[in-house]
Amino acid sequence: MINTFIGNLGHFSAILAFVSALVAAYAYYQYTVVSELEKPNWRKFSRIAFYVHAAASIAIAITLFEIIYNHRFEYFYAYSHSSMALPVHYMVSSFWEGQEGAFILWIVWNVVLGLVLIHTNKFWEGPVMLVFALVQAFLVSMILGVVIGDLKIGSSPFMLLRDAVSAPIFSINPDFVPEDGTGLNPLLQNIWMVIHPPTLFLGYASTLVPFAFLMGGLWTKKYSEWVRPALPWAQFSAMILGMGIIMGAYWAYVTLNFGGYWNWDPVENAVYVPWLIMVAAIHTMITFKKSSTALKTSIVLVIASFILVLYATFLVRSGVLGDSSVHSFTDLGLSGQLLIYMLFFLFVAVFLAAKNWKHIPTSEKEASVYSREFWIFIGATTLGLMAFQVILPTSIPVWNAIVEMFGGISNMAPPADQVGFYTKFQLWFAVVLALLTAVGQFFWWNKMDSKKLRETLVTPYIISVLLSAVIIVWGKVFDLSYMILVLAATFTIVANSTILFQLVRKSTFKLTGGSLAHIGLGLILIGVMFSSGYSEIISYNMSGLTYSNSWEDELNKEHVLLWINKPTQIKEYTAVYKGRHKKLVGVPGHVSVNLLEATGNVNEAIALDDIVVRGRTYHSKGDVVSIVLEENDYFRIDYFKDEEFQFTLHPMSQFNENMGLISSPDSRRFLNRDLYTFVSALNDFDDPEWREDEFYEVSPGETFYIADFVTTFEGGEVVTDLPGVNLKEGDVAVKAHLVIQDFGVEKKLSPVFIIRDNQLGKIPAVDSELGVKVEVENITPESNTFSFKVNRYQKDYVVLKAIMKPQINVLWIGTIIMLIGFCVAIYRRYDEFSKMRDKGLE
Amino acid sequence: MKKGHLIGLGIIAVAIVIIITSIGDASTYESFQTAKAMKMKGEEKPIHVVGELKKSVSGIVEGIEVNDDKTSFYFMMVDADGTAQRVFYNEPVPADFARAEQVVVIGSYKTEDLFVADKILMKCPSKYQETEVSNAGI
Numbered sequence: 012m013i014n015t016f017i018g019n020l021g022h023f024s025a026i027l028a029f030v031s032a033l034v035a036a037y038a039y040y041q042y043t044v045v046s047e048l049e050k051p052n053w054r055k056f057s058r059i060a061f062y063v064h065a066a067a068s069i070a071i072a073i074t075l076f077e078i079i080y081n082h083r084f085e086y087f088y089a090y091s092h093s094s095m096a097l098p099v100h101y102m103v104s105s106f107w108e109g110q111e112g113a114f115i116l117w118i119v120w121n122v123v124l125g126l127v128l129i130h131t132n133k134f135w136e137g138p139v140m141l142v143f144a145l146v147q148a149f150l151v152s153m154i155l156g157v158v159i160g161d162l163k164i165g166s167s168p169f170m171l172l173r174d175a176v177s178a179p180i181f182s183i184n185p186d187f188v189p190e191d192g193t194g195l196n197p198l199l200q201n202i203w204m205v206i207h208p209p210t211l212f213l214g215y216a217s218t219l220v221p222f223a224f225l226m227g228g229l230w231t232k233k234y235s236e237w238v239r240p241a242l243p244w245a246q247f248s249a250m251i252l253g254m255g256i257i258m259g260a261y262w263a264y265v266t267l268n269f270g271g272y273w274n275w276d277p278v279e280n281a282v283y284v285p286w287l288i289m290v291a292a293i294h295t296m297i298t299f300k301k302s303s304t305a306l307k308t309s310i311v312l313v314i315a316s317f318i319l320v321l322y323a324t325f326l327v328r329s330g331v332l333g334d335s336s337v338h339s340f341t342d343l344g345l346s347g348q349l350l351i352y353m354l355f356f357l358f359v360a361v362f363l364a365a366k367n368w369k370h371i372p373t374s375e376k377e378a379s380v381y382s383r384e385f386w387i388f389i390g391a392t393t394l395g396l397m398a399f400q401v402i403l404p405t406s407i408p409v410w411n412a413i414v415e416m417f418g419g420i421s422n423m424a425p426p427a428d429q430v431g432f433y434t435k436f437q438l439w440f441a442v443v444l445a446l447l448t449a450v451g452q453f454f455w456w457n458k459m460d461s462k463k464l465r466e467t468l469v470t471p472y473i474i475s476v477l478l479s480a481v482i483i484v485w486g487k488v489f490d491l492s493y494m495i496l497v498l499a500a501t502f503t504i505v506a507n508s509t510i511l512f513q514l515v516r517k518s519t520f521k522l523t524g525g526s527l528a529h530i531g532l533g534l535i536l537i538g539v540m541f542s543s544g545y546s547e548i549i550s551y552n553m554s555g556l557t558y559s560n561s562w563e564d565e566l567n568k569e570h571v572l573l574w575i576n577k578p579t580q581i582k583e584y585t586a587v588y589k590g591r592h593k594k595l596v597g598v599p600g601h602v603s604v605n606l607l608e609a610t611g612n613v614n615e616a617i618a619l620d621d622i623v624v625r626g627r628t629y630h631s632k633g634d635v636v637s638i639v640l641e642e643n644d645y646f647r648i649d650y651f652k653d654e655e656f657q658f659t660l661h662p663m664s665q666f667n668e669n670m671g672l673i674s675s676p677d678s679r680r681f682l683n684r685d686l687y688t689f690v691s692a693l694n695d696f697d698d699p700e701w702r703e704d705e706f707y708e709v710s711p712g713e714t715f716y717i718a719d720f721v722t723t724f725e726g727g728e729v730v731t732d733l734p735g736v737n738l739k740e741g742d743v744a745v746k747a748h749l750v751i752q753d754f755g756v757e758k759k760l761s762p763v764f765i766i767r768d769n770q771l772g773k774i775p776a777v778d779s780e781l782g783v784k785v786e787v788e789n790i791t792p793e794s795n796t797f798s799f800k801v802n803r804y805q806k807d808y809v810v811l812k813a814i815m816k817p818q819i820n821v822l823w824i825g826t827i828i829m830l831i832g833f834c835v836a837i838y839r840r841y842d843e844f845s846k847m848r849d850k851g852l853e
Numbered sequence: 854m855k856k857g858h859l860i861g862l863g864i865i866a867v868a869i870v871i872i873i874t875s876i877g878d879a880s881t882y883e884s885f886q887t888a889k890a891m892k893m894k895g896e897e898k899p900i901h902v903v904g905e906l907k908k909s910v911s912g913i914v915e916g917i918e919v920n921d922d923k924t925s926f927y928f929m930m931v932d933a934d935g936t937a938q939r940v941f942y943n944e945p946v947p948a949d950f951a952r953a954e955q956v957v958v959i960g961s962y963k964t965e966d967l968f969v970a971d972k973i974l975m976k977c978p979s980k981y982q983e984t985e986v987s988n989a990g991i
Contacts, residue, residue: 392864400871407879424880427899427959427971432878436871566943570924664948674948692923692945810923810945 013085013171013186021074021169022156028067028118029151035060036144043137043231054136058129061140064147065122071154072106072115075168079105085188087175088112088168094194096613096640104199107208110328110345111168114153116209120216121147128220133848135240138227139220146219149352153345166345197665197673200640203262211255211282215320217248218289222317222360225310229363234371235299235306240848242296243841245313249289250833256282257826268674268689271543271816275429277332280405281323284398289316291394298387304374305388312391314360319402321353331408381461383454390447397440401433434543438492441536445499448529449506455525456510471509475501486541486817496540504533524836531829538822542685549582550688550813570691573648575780575807576754581650584657587754588809589647590780592661594639598622598629601645601661605780607636614638642666646690646809650679662690662811684817692810701784701802710796717783717801721752727790727797733763736774742767747787747797751778753806762787762799780807880959885936885968892962899971903957904932906950914951930956930968940968947973 038057045053075088079102084090092112093105106112125143129136156167172189173181180187198204221241228237259279264272273279292312295305326332329346379385407423414421426432453467479501483494507526514522550571573579573588580586592601593616602624607616614637622630630636645661662677676689709715711726725748733744743766751758758778764787765772775786782804789798883891883900891900906914907929916929916939925943928950932938940958953975960970 389860392860396864396867396871399868400875403871404875404879422882424882424901424959426875426878427880427901436874566925568922568924568943570945572922572924692948808923 013188014083015171017074017078017083018086018169018171021071021078022167024067024070024074025151025154025156025165025167025169028064028071029148029155031060031064031067032144032148032151035064036141036148039137039141039144043141057137057140061125061129061144064144065126068115068118068122068147068151072119075112075115076102076106078169082192084190084192085172086168087170087172090172090189090192092192092195094192095190097195100202100205101195101200104204104208105195107212108195108199109168111154111166113208113212114150115168116212117216118147118150118154120209120213121150121219124216124220128223131845131848132240135224135227135237138231139223142223142226143219146223146356149355153348163344165348197642198266198675201262201266203258203265207255207258207262210251210258214248214252214255214282214286215324217244217251218285218317218320220244221248221292221313222356225313226360226363229310229367232367232370234367235303238296238299238306238309240844241313242293242300243837243844245289245293245296246833246837246840248316249286249293250830250837252282252286252289253826253833254830256286257830261823264676264687265678266675268676268691268812271546272822273539273543275401275433277405277408277425278327280401281326284402284405285316285319285323287394287398287401288312288319291391291398292316294387294391294394298384302374302382302384303372304384305391307368307371307373308388308391310364310371312395314364318353318357318360319398321349321356325349325353326405326409331412381454381464383451386447386451386454390444390451393440393443393447397437397444400436400440404432438496442496442499445496445503445533445536448532449499449503452507452510452526452529456513468506471506472502475505478505482537486545488540488545490544493540493544496536500533500536500540502533504530507533521835521839521842524832524834524839526832527835528829528832531825531827531832534821534825534828536825538818538820538825541818542816542822545817547815547817548812549686549815550811570810570812573809573811576756578651578754581811581813582815583652585651586811586813587649587651588807588811589649590807592645592647593641594643594645595622595629596637596639598624598636600624601647603647604644607638609641610635614641616641640665644693646693648688648809648811660686660688662688664690664693680820682820684815685819686813687816688811688813690809691812694805694807694809699779699782699804701804703802705801705803706788707799707801708796709799710794717751717785718803720781720783723750723752724748724797724799725750730763733765736763736765738765739767745787745790747799749776749785749799751781751783753781760785764790782806884932884934885938886934888968889962889965892965897961899959899961901957901959902930902932902938902968903955904930906953906956907931907937917946917951919946930958938968939966940970942970942973944973947975950975 035057038053038060042050042053042057077083078086078089079093080099082089082093082095088109088111089105092108093102097105107116121143125140125147128139128143132139151165153165154167155165156170157164173185173187221244224237224241224244228234256279259282260272263269263274289312292309292315295309295312298305299309325346329349331346404425407425411421411423449471450464450468453464457463457467475498479494479498482488482497482501486497488494488497507529511523511526511530514520514526548567548569550569551567571579571581571586573586575588575590578585578587589603591604593604593607595602602622606619606622608619609616616636616638618630618632618634618636620632621628622634622636643663643665645663647659647661649659650657658679660677660679663675665673665675674690676687678688679686705717707715707717709724711724714721714723716722727745727747730744730746731738736744738744745764746761747764749760749762751760758781760776760778760783762776762785763772763774765774773786773788775784777784784802784804786800787797788800790796791798880898881900883902885902885904888900888902891898907916909915917926918928919926924945925941926946927939927941930938930940940960941963942958955976957974957976958968958970959972959974960968963969
């Protein structure tokens with residue numbers, strides 16, 4: 012039965028949230044402009060309006076989750092993003108798999124931030140919340156799903172399936188409810204995908220806070236006061252955005268087979284750019300607080316970071332990227348709306364800034380080369396140029412769209428080698444940044460002149476030269492540009508560590524945010540340089556096969572073919588593919604498919620033998636066991652070195668009806684490197700094309716060859732009981748026992764031969780791993796020989812790619828240190844703000 | 854000249870370098886015909902070609918030849934102008950390759966008859982198809 016109530020409730024909540032956002036915007040406007048006498052009333056009213064908006068927004072989220080949680084497949088959203096078999100934590104991922112859910116997430120985060128701001132600010136509540144309420148009105152309009160004439164506003168997640176698709180079944184039975192949904196994209200069935208999107212969207216949402224303070228400041232003519240409350244939020248935003256980016260990179264590293272954590276894909280670039288700008292904004296804002304310079308730059312950067320987040324959303328969700336990204340996007344027809352949203356705030360921000368430009372205080376004195384302002388400004392400029400270099404090529408599809416809109420033809424495409432293209436710039440920018448962060452920190456904490464600078468820098472410089480020499484020799488870094496990068500990164504680590512120790516000794520830990528973040532940056536650079544610059548593909552094909560044409564022989568085949576059971580050399584390892592495995596509920600590790608027989612029910616199988624892991628029996632023969640997601644296959648690959656077993660990896664593939672085949676890597680983590688492997692092609696079992704019949708006449712005890720497998724015919728056995736076959740009186744059933752050897756692995760095959768009333772029945776035995784099918788063709792009692800009919804198919808195999816990634820842990824450690832640095836800085840700046848506020852100054 | 858101006862000029866100079874290299878390194882969308890003409894003129898730059906896999910009359914993809922070690926393959930692709938071309942890809946056949954509705958190859962001509970793809974982007978059929986809904990009902 013179709014439950015329309017819940018959808019109507021969700022839709023109503025969306026409309027209520029939209030209207031209340033507009034009301035709150037109006038009320039906060041009034042609250043800000045009216046006289047002191049009227050303020051309390053307007054404040055009360057505005058807050059009520061925003062609380063209503065908050066309640067409605069949360070109701071939207073709860074309603075949508077209820078629809079997914081209770082498998083209400085009459086709703087398009089649940090049908091297309093979820094399924095019965097999905098565990099609860101992945102239902103959470105289903106929630107934001109669709110764009111509507113992502114917008115709801117964004118709306119809810121804004122509500123949370125708004126509520127926090129209402130309760131932590133006094134003076135700023137009015138103007139800041141006005142901006143918030145306006146943004147919320149725009150965001151809620153994306154999921155409104157209201158049609159006025161030809162105008163469609165928003166795409167509602169509460170649409171019924173029958174309204175969303177026109178399938179013939181609905182004209183027969185309008186109340187038809189599908190039994191199951193189409194499921195969640197398997198790539199998103201990963202724990203990082205449960206926490207990465209909320210983090211990223213909190214990052215998106217939090218860029219609004221400094222922007223709102225800035226807009227409020229410009230509007231109420233408090234041109235410089237906005238910086239203090241905005242600064243901790245800008246740092247918070249950069250911290251969360253950075254964390255979101257890293258989580259995304261880590262997710263890509265552990266689940267996607269792109270070969271790494273960062274691919275310079277437009278989707279990645281679109282969040283990297285606002286992050287860079289936000290970091291630049293933080294630096295200029297800090298400078299302003301110290302010395303009243305760089306206010307205008309801060310204003311430009313804060314506006315840019317907010318607008319760039321909207322631009323990123325537009326790029327990613329409007330479908331304009333089309334075929335330039337490996338990510339697939341569906342266009343919900345929201346491009347126009349997104350564009351209006353972005354242009355509205357761009358226009359308002361530019362208008363307010365331009366109108367007040369001449370009133371914005373500037374410092375007339377020229378920054379000296381020995382001032383910290385100068386160096387921070389150069390740093391912010393470098394960050395800005397880095398962002399510019401990335402956003403420009405990423406926007407090529409937008410450029411094409413604009414040219415085509417005006418009737419022109421533009422066939423520009425993004426650079427063919429994205430990684431190489433971006434790296435050649437970003438590498439040098441990163442070197443400059445690392446040097447600036449090293450020198451800049453000394454300027455920041457000490458008054459400098461040329462002599463003193465030389466004195467302070469000489470020790471860290473010598474230490475870092477020695478240290479980088481060690482790294483270069485020991486890490487075999489023999490590329491000049493990488494050597495310079497190592498030197499610059501070590502320099503910032505050493506210099507900032509020096510500052511860190513001085514600060515901790517002299518004053519408090521509270522001030523160490525900057526130096527910690529910069530140490531993190533240095534480590535990240537070293538980690539990236541090693542893990543990407545020196546990532547080494549080790550799975551070169553050494554099969555010695557030659558090709559029909561000679562030029563192909565010169566190409567490096569970057570994948571290696573592993574036949575089952577056959578040891579194959581991969582660099583210093585010998586790898587052996589040991590067949591497909593599954594994960595069972597309640598059983599650690601992986602269980603071979605040879606031990607499981609499908610029952611026909613979803614995620615269920617019968618154990619063909621006892622399932623024993625590390626001496627403990629988890630299931631006995633004949634038990635019904637439950638599989639964790641049956642479409643997941645884990646390919647067991649054992650690695651040996653000098654005949655000695657080293658470790659086992661289980662790269663995964665999933666066959667999904669909607670997505671096709673999906674491959675996920677498995678990595679062996681060492682302290683100083685990762686061995687990253689994934690399966691790039693595999694055998695198709697479903698419909699084997701059996702080769703021609705081969706016949707063998709053998710007597711019991713005899714050994715013969717099927718292809719190159721040594722096969723022993725152990726003998727025949729008359730059986731009275733055959734599972735699955737109803738034997739009658741007078742039937743004769745003979746089971747033949749064959750043992751096939753393949754690289755030391757023994758496989759038993761037992762085809763059956765049945766005689767009933769002069770009729771013959773043959774039950775073949777199939778081993779899909781070896782690709783062998785054996786049938787008893789005939790039995791000649793006189794000579795005691797069996798005749799076997801054998802069909803062969805290729806053996807099971809996987810094609811594997813293996814990449815060595817050195818020092819990737821340095822990268823992860825660096826990101827964690829950087830995030831800690833951000834947290835320390837946020838704590839410090841928020842503390843400053845709240846002290847001022849409590850004195851009644853803000 | 855003031856220091857501020859120098860910095861400003863420096864920024865502008867870097868920005869111009871960035872713009873010029875971006876344009877210079879940007880690839881282009883071509884058809885097989887124009888791509889071949891480029892190769893004849895000696896331009897080696899990788900380009901993008903958008904098209905579909907060659908299909909037989911009954912709609913079955915044809916012309917995929919996988920090499921023995923399964924780590925590379927050839928396929929036939931038809932671009933938007935209808936030109937059919939044999940393409941080599943030095944990677945295993947991507948999952949679901951035959952189901953791709955649209956294929957973008959990034960690469961260049963190796964010889965007059967053979968296009969070598971460095972990278973392949975695929976557009977697979979949309980997740981939500983009407984037939985699926987009706988099938989689910991039966």
